[in-house]
Amino acid sequence: MNNKITQNLYLLPYALWIVLFVIAPLLLVLYYSFFDIEGHFSLMNYMNFFTPVYMKMAFSSFWYAFLITFISLIFAYPTAYLLTKTRHKQLWLLLIIVPSWINLLLKAYAFLGIFGTKGIANSFLEAIGVGSKQILFTDFSFIFVSVYIFIPFMILPIFNSLNEMNPSLLDAANDLGASKWTTFRRVIFPLTINGVKSGCQVVFIPALSLFMLTRLIAGNRVITLGTAIEQHFLVTRDWGMGSTIAVFLIIIMFLIMSVTGNRKRGV
Amino acid sequence: MDNKINPMSRIFLALIFLILYAPIFFLVFYSFNSGGTMYGFKSFTLDWYKELFQDSRLLIIVMNTLVIALLSSLFATIIGVFGALGIHSMKKRQTKNTLLSLNNVLIVSPDVIIGASFLILFTMAGIKLGMFSVLLSHIAFSIPIVVLMVLPKLSEMSPTLIDAARDLGASRWNVLAKVVLPYITPGIFAGFFMALTYSLDDFAVTFFVTGNGFTTLSVEIYSLARRGISLNVNALSTLLFLFTLVLVVVYYFISQRNKPNGWGVNK
Amino acid sequence: MTNEIIQFRNVTKQYDDDPAVLDNVSFEIERGKFYTLLGPSGCGKTTILRLIAGFTEASEGDIYFNGKKINDVPANKRQVNTVFQDYALFPHLNVFENVAFGLRIKKMKNTEIQIKVKEALSFVNLEGYETREIRDMSGGQRQRVAIARAIVNEPEVILLDEPLSALDLKLRTEMQYELRELQRRLGITFIFVTHDQEEALAMSDEIFVLNKGKIQQSGTPIDIYDEPINRFVADFIGESNIVEGSMIKDYLVEFVGGQFECVDRGLNPDEPVEVVIRPEDLEITTLERGKLKVRVDSQLFRGVHYEISCYDIYGNEWLVHSTKRAAVGDEIGLYFDPEAIHVMRFGESEADFDRRLEAYTHGVVHEQ
Numbered sequence: 001m002n003n004k005i006t007q008n009l010y011l012l013p014y015a016l017w018i019v020l021f022v023i024a025p026l027l028l029v030l031y032y033s034f035f036d037i038e039g040h041f042s043l044m045n046y047m048n049f050f051t052p053v054y055m056k057m058a059f060s061s062f063w064y065a066f067l068i069t070f071i072s073l074i075f076a077y078p079t080a081y082l083l084t085k086t087r088h089k090q091l092w093l094l095l096i097i098v099p100s101w102i103n104l105l106l107k108a109y110a111f112l113g114i115f116g117t118k119g120i121a122n123s124f125l126e127a128i129g130v131g132s133k134q135i136l137f138t139d140f141s142f143i144f145v146s147v148y149i150f151i152p153f154m155i156l157p158i159f160n161s162l163n164e165m166n167p168s169l170l171d172a173a174n175d176l177g178a179s180k181w182t183t184f185r186r187v188i189f190p191l192t193i194n195g196v197k198s199g200c201q202v203v204f205i206p207a208l209s210l211f212m213l214t215r216l217i218a219g220n221r222v223i224t225l226g227t228a229i230e231q232h233f234l235v236t237r238d239w240g241m242g243s244t245i246a247v248f249l250i251i252i253m254f255l256i257m258s259v260t261g262n263r264k265r266g267v
Numbered sequence: 268m269d270n271k272i273n274p275m276s277r278i279f280l281a282l283i284f285l286i287l288y289a290p291i292f293f294l295v296f297y298s299f300n301s302g303g304t305m306y307g308f309k310s311f312t313l314d315w316y317k318e319l320f321q322d323s324r325l326l327i328i329v330m331n332t333l334v335i336a337l338l339s340s341l342f343a344t345i346i347g348v349f350g351a352l353g354i355h356s357m358k359k360r361q362t363k364n365t366l367l368s369l370n371n372v373l374i375v376s377p378d379v380i381i382g383a384s385f386l387i388l389f390t391m392a393g394i395k396l397g398m399f400s401v402l403l404s405h406i407a408f409s410i411p412i413v414v415l416m417v418l419p420k421l422s423e424m425s426p427t428l429i430d431a432a433r434d435l436g437a438s439r440w441n442v443l444a445k446v447v448l449p450y451i452t453p454g455i456f457a458g459f460f461m462a463l464t465y466s467l468d469d470f471a472v473t474f475f476v477t478g479n480g481f482t483t484l485s486v487e488i489y490s491l492a493r494r495g496i497s498l499n500v501n502a503l504s505t506l507l508f509l510f511t512l513v514l515v516v517v518y519y520f521i522s523q524r525n526k527p528n529g530w531g532v533n534k
Numbered sequence: 535m536t537n538e539i540i541q542f543r544n545v546t547k548q549y550d551d552d553p554a555v556l557d558n559v560s561f562e563i564e565r566g567k568f569y570t571l572l573g574p575s576g577c578g579k580t581t582i583l584r585l586i587a588g589f590t591e592a593s594e595g596d597i598y599f600n601g602k603k604i605n606d607v608p609a610n611k612r613q614v615n616t617v618f619q620d621y622a623l624f625p626h627l628n629v630f631e632n633v634a635f636g637l638r639i640k641k642m643k644n645t646e647i648q649i650k651v652k653e654a655l656s657f658v659n660l661e662g663y664e665t666r667e668i669r670d671m672s673g674g675q676r677q678r679v680a681i682a683r684a685i686v687n688e689p690e691v692i693l694l695d696e697p698l699s700a701l702d703l704k705l706r707t708e709m710q711y712e713l714r715e716l717q718r719r720l721g722i723t724f725i726f727v728t729h730d731q732e733e734a735l736a737m738s739d740e741i742f743v744l745n746k747g748k749i750q751q752s753g754t755p756i757d758i759y760d761e762p763i764n765r766f767v768a769d770f771i772g773e774s775n776i777v778e779g780s781m782i783k784d785y786l787v788e789f790v791g792g793q794f795e796c797v798d799r800g801l802n803p804d805e806p807v808e809v810v811i812r813p814e815d816l817e818i819t820t821l822e823r824g825k826l827k828v829r830v831d832s833q834l835f836r837g838v839h840y841e842i843s844c845y846d847i848y849g850n851e852w853l854v855h856s857t858k859r860a861a862v863g864d865e866i867g868l869y870f871d872p873e874a875i876h877v878m879r880f881g882e883s884e885a886d887f888d889r890r891l892e893a894y895t896h897g898v899v900h901e902q
Contacts, residue, residue: 014350014410021407022372025384032387075283082280085272094519099287101511103468105488106504110290113297113305113496120293120306148286201375209377212470216492226379233383233475243387246380257375430589431622433609435636435687441610445635449626 026250032243045244058248061224065207068146072203073196075147076154084162093159100152108216111145112136137219145217146207154199161195205253225249291508298501305496315502322499325487331398332467332484339405340462346406347413348455352447354414355421370411381408382475389476396478404476405466412465413458420454456521464514539565539690539723540586545595547581555581557747558595563725568717570726570734573744574770579727583693586725588612614691615684619699621676623668629679630664636687654686657716674705681716691723698733710737731771735759743767751884763887764878768810775813775852781805787877790846794825796875800890808878813841813855815874824867828852830860844868
């Protein structure tokens with residue numbers, strides 16, 4: 001019936017999009033990963049990837065991404081929890097989210113000023129007698145700024161899962177004699193684990209592939225897989241090697257998605 | 268905040284908010300510094316704003332950014348809405364889930380990978396890097412967000428509404444135009460605004476797929492910031508902050524009409 | 535013009551390999567009457583409604599409307615309108631526009647629409663509510679809007695899919711009167727779906743009792759209440775005491791160890807049967823006068839009567855509705871008239887059942 005045709009018409013541009021911009025790019029990245037810089041088919045890129053240089057880079061990417069995710073979680077969970085206790089919680093949540101709507105580059109740029117040699121952070125350190133320090137271009141500044149940027153994405157899913165929780169469950173736990181800590185450990189946390197998982201997914205994957213922050217804030221001291229991809233694609237023009245790293249990132253991404261469950265970002 | 272919360276928690280929340288907003292106000296504050304640096308406030312001046320408005324190159328970039336954002340959101344919304352309708356009308360669970368997974372690939376993919384794979388795609392397809400490739404990319408990564416904002420509205424709609432419209436004599440087109448689209452309008456608007464902010468905020472993808480002659484604001488700020496501090500950027504960020512606030516307020520009102528979904532965040 | 539408006543001929547509805555939702559069903563609906571499709575959830579009653587409305591297609595069999603086959607007529611071209619269980623009012627339109635929806639689709643002139651919508655709203659006592667938003671209306675008011683939206687199109691048949699189930703008891707009873715009154719005033723056919731037997735008994739000209747995709751029995755409320763065809767109907771409609779027994783001969787039936795005079799005849803001698811006695815037909819009396827001896831097990835006060843649960847020595851439960859109290863634990867006698875006994879044969883078809891009942895009233899003995 002014409003039902004079928006209309007349905008297919010609905011889907012035509014969307015289906016084209018899926019084929020051209022979802023499936024094709026993934027396949028192209030895979031395809032390019034098998035070509036060396038001269039355009040010959042080879043497995044060199046994969047062999048290169050398993051050399052200490054790239055392994056170290058992959059390891060440090062993971063380490064930084066882990067730190068960023070972990071620190072975000074430590075601050076995000078209590079923040080989300082306290083937010084659910086406020087009276088106008090949706091408004092407060094909105095205020096948490098607003099900074100995430102400010103252009104990422106501007107926030108990074110602000111930290112150039114704050115962490116600069118004569119910046120406000122150093123003035124503060126001098127004022128309390130610690131003395132001025134090199135803050136910019138250190139691991140600390142990189143992780144601090146990353147956490148700053150990602151924390152709203154961690155807060156939001158945790159807030160949502162806390163918010164969805166039926167408050168009478170807490171009363172029930174209390175009623176059954178659970179202490180505050182037991183209630184948290186046995187009731188609240190298990191029920192919000194999905195929020196935590198999707199928060200971690202939403203932070204970990206982008207953190208693994210940061211490249212702009214590494215350049216601006218870490219001053220090339222931190223080289224992540226993301227930086228390497230950018231380097232290969234836009235500087236050395238070794239698309240094959242760049243694609244190989246991308247393939248690994250994609251695999252890791254799917255692994256993480258299957259571990260943390262396919263939750264959608266930010267919604 | 269509520270009096271249910273103990274003082275320690277209040278201080279914690281206050282600190283989180285302080286840290287989230289400090290960099291933004293820091294930028295705004297120094298945009299009025301005649302000293303030309305982000306430390307040592309000399310005296311109040313509007314020179315940076317004047318300079319900004321005389322910088323025709325920067326104004327053109329702002330225009331480009333806005334045009335790309337509006338056009339890409341518009342196209343992404345149209346395609347995304349029809350995509351959501353198509354996915355929603357799928358009867359088989361399996362097909363539906365596969366489509367949804369494909370839909371979400373670009374949402375969970377790191378920007379670097381999207382950028383790199385699109386770069387390969389455009390090069391292979393012989394599309395010149397520039398405004399057109401940037402526009403296509405922005406449409407491409409905005410579509411899945413629109414779909415995700417519209418789908419919950421569609422599944423929330425009782426199927427009897429469609430039966431009722433058919434029962435009252437509505438043709439398939441009538442059902443779509445008079446019942447379904449009006450019903451999901453809040454979702455469509457939310458999707459459009461999300462797409463708009465994604466586009467305005469995007470740096471990495473644009474950085475990969477833009478050519479020599481075409482730049483968006485994010486990319487421009489990046490290259491300015493790499494060169495060091497210029498208070499033009501501060502003035503610009505103040506204006507962008509105000510603009511974002513306007514968007515947030517608009518989005519807030521849309522979301523209030525569209526309550527069940529809560530908030531979305533930008534990346 | 536014949537009086538039939540809808541006819542189902544051997545209609546079956548089946549999804550994939552699941553058991554049929556509707557199993558070879560045939561029936562006729564007459565013009566201008568109030569019909570109720572009654573049955574437990576999953577019995578197929580809503581499927582019949584959806585088939586008539588055109589929301590779903592029959593797997594087999596034909597459906598006729600005014601003598602024309604309508605199997606392939608899409609829902610938007612059918613002369614019926616539906617009132618949905620969740621009302622299905624369009625949340626983005628106000629009351630007026632909801633009611634006007636069908637008329638606007640027909641491209642009716644604006645002035646005409648104004649008149650018709652006003653009229654429909656006054657029919658359901660909602661004058662002055664035109665500009666209200668749906669979300670500002672109570673459940674009962676939404677119900678009325680849904681009805682107005684259906685009747686404004688002047689359909690020949692209105693389908694009502696459990697429209698009262700979301701209302702509280704008091705409002706539901708009120709709406710039952712109103713719907714019945716509305717049907718009389720409009721003079722069109724109402725087909726009402728419900729699982730609430732009291733509702734069905736109170737409102738209908740004609741009830742179809744459904745179970746497991748088949749029509750078990752159809753008839754007036756009184757027929758169905760007094761003469762249920764089988765255990766399912768007897769159980770589903772009202773409360774009943776059902777025991778197994780056997781027909782000794784005409785006018786004499788045996789159950790729970792005794793032989794009792796009854797009004798049924800025309801069955802085979804010693805044929806196994808089921809016997810129904812309604813709780814209100816049982817009278818509490820002394821052990822000497824009682825036809826049955828039972829022990830009172832529990833008692834509930836139900837307002838107009840006591841509901842007393844008793845057991846006989848065989849372990850059968852006997853439910854009695856009585857205005858007199860009984861003392862729990864006492865042995866009492868139960869008395870009933872011969873007319874109170876209703877005898878049901880196992881596996882009797884509706885046609886045979888009707889013929890048998892017909893025979894009693896006309897005094898003709900129907901030998902098997």
